[in-house]
Amino acid sequence: MKTTNEHIENEFPTLDKLKTAKGMNTPEGFFDSLSSSIMEQTTEQPKQKKTSIYRVFAYAASIAIVVGISSTFFFGNDNESTTELFGEMTVNEYLEDFSEIDLELEDALQFDEIAMN
Amino acid sequence: MHLDDQDILTLFTTKGKEQIAFGHLVNKYQERLYWHIRKMVINHEDANDVTQNSFIKVWKGLPKFKKEANLFTWMYRIATNETLNFIKSNKKRVAQSIDDIQIENRKDDSFFSGEEIEAKLYKAIGTLPDKQKLVFNMKYFEELKYTEIADILGGSVGSLKASYHHAQKKIEAHLTNTD
Numbered sequence: 001m002k003t004t005n006e007h008i009e010n011e012f013p014t015l016d017k018l019k020t021a022k023g024m025n026t027p028e029g030f031f032d033s034l035s036s037s038i039m040e041q042t043t044e045q046p047k048q049k050k051t052s053i054y055r056v057f058a059y060a061a062s063i064a065i066v067v068g069i070s071s072t073f074f075f076g077n078d079n080e081s082t083t084e085l086f087g088e089m090t091v092n093e094y095l096e097d098f099s100e101i102d103l104e105l106e107d108a109l110q111f112d113e114i115a116m117n
Numbered sequence: 118m119h120l121d122d123q124d125i126l127t128l129f130t131t132k133g134k135e136q137i138a139f140g141h142l143v144n145k146y147q148e149r150l151y152w153h154i155r156k157m158v159i160n161h162e163d164a165n166d167v168t169q170n171s172f173i174k175v176w177k178g179l180p181k182f183k184k185e186a187n188l189f190t191w192m193y194r195i196a197t198n199e200t201l202n203f204i205k206s207n208k209k210r211v212a213q214s215i216d217d218i219q220i221e222n223r224k225d226d227s228f229f230s231g232e233e234i235e236a237k238l239y240k241a242i243g244t245l246p247d248k249q250k251l252v253f254n255m256k257y258f259e260e261l262k263y264t265e266i267a268d269i270l271g272g273s274v275g276s277l278k279a280s281y282h283h284a285q286k287k288i289e290a291h292l293t294n295t296d
Contacts, residue, residue: 012285014234014292019257023235024155034151034165035143038172042139 119145122188129179139176146189147172149259150196156254157200157247159214159239167203171196190268197251197269204247215243234292241291245284252277253284 120128120141129138150171155164174195182191204211218236242250251270255261256277263274270277 012289015238015257015285015289018235018238018292023232023239024152024159024161026151026161030165031148031151034147034168035140038143038147038169039136039140041169041173042136042176 123184126182126184126188135179139179142175142188142192143172146192150192153193153254153259154196154200156242156258157250158203158211159218159243160210163203163207163210163214167199168196171199174199187268190265193269201247215240218243237292238288241288244291245287249280249284252280253288256281257285 125138125141125145128134128141131138147168151164151168154167154171155161158164158167171192175192178191178195182188218239242253245253248270252266255266255269256263261269263277266277267274
């Protein structure tokens with residue numbers, strides 16, 4: 001089987017002769033100055049993956065803000081509707097009222113037992 | 118002596134050693150990437166700019182680079198993209214650079230010292246479409262394997278072989294043309 005070089009030698013003789021052609025030059029010491037120029041532009045450290053954690057926090061914070069604002073609207077409305085139902089009643093007053101109802105029920109049951117007996 | 122790519126990457130992940138690692142990378146690959154770019158844009162100053170831009174992109178992209186990938190292929194791909202973008206936005210300038218390769222009175226061009234036939238070779242390469250030019254340069258001058266070229270440019274090995282063969286044919290015809 002022919003190798004690439006043999007192939008060029010047979011089919012492309014001029015190209016084969018020019019394989020080692022240099023032709024193009026660079027100024028003297030260019031590669032020393034090139035590496036220095038590149039390194040000068042890298043004084044700032046590239047952002048490591050750690051920064052993505054901050055991004056996650058930023059996303060979480062913004063989500064929390066959005067949820068907070070929207071919940072103010074939703075729950076704010078619910079509170080209003082609760083006060084509409086119970087008027088100026090506080091939570092403690094509401095609980096006390098229901099405990100009185102329970103007592104009344106217990107009393108009624110006791111009366112029923114007496115009547116049965 | 119150059120460090121192994123994996124050693125450079127390990128050094129890069131060590132806090133405070135990023136620049137030292139990158140310095141090794143620049144020293145190891147700057148000449149190869151420069152010549153890869155120079156053969157496409159022809160003009161030295163343009164090649165210098167594109168090489169620097171490519172390395173800056175490498176520097177910025179290194180923290181995200183996956184160790185299991187091939188560093189050399191990745192860097193070549195960045196340099197190739199930068200070169201193609203440069204050519205795209207500076208078509209006239211690159212065409213002028215190809216025209217400027219002096220076949221006669223070459224002393225005028227301080228960055229081209231080749232013989233007449235060499236100048237003719239570069240002019241012939243300049244007539245190829247960009248992708249074919251890349252394939253030709255990477256195979257003929259840089260002696261990369263077809264699998265490596267496929268990793269960098271994409272495409273199948275078969276299509277790259279065909280592209281290289283067509284390029285050789287065109288250039289040989291150009292070189293042997295006495296007009």
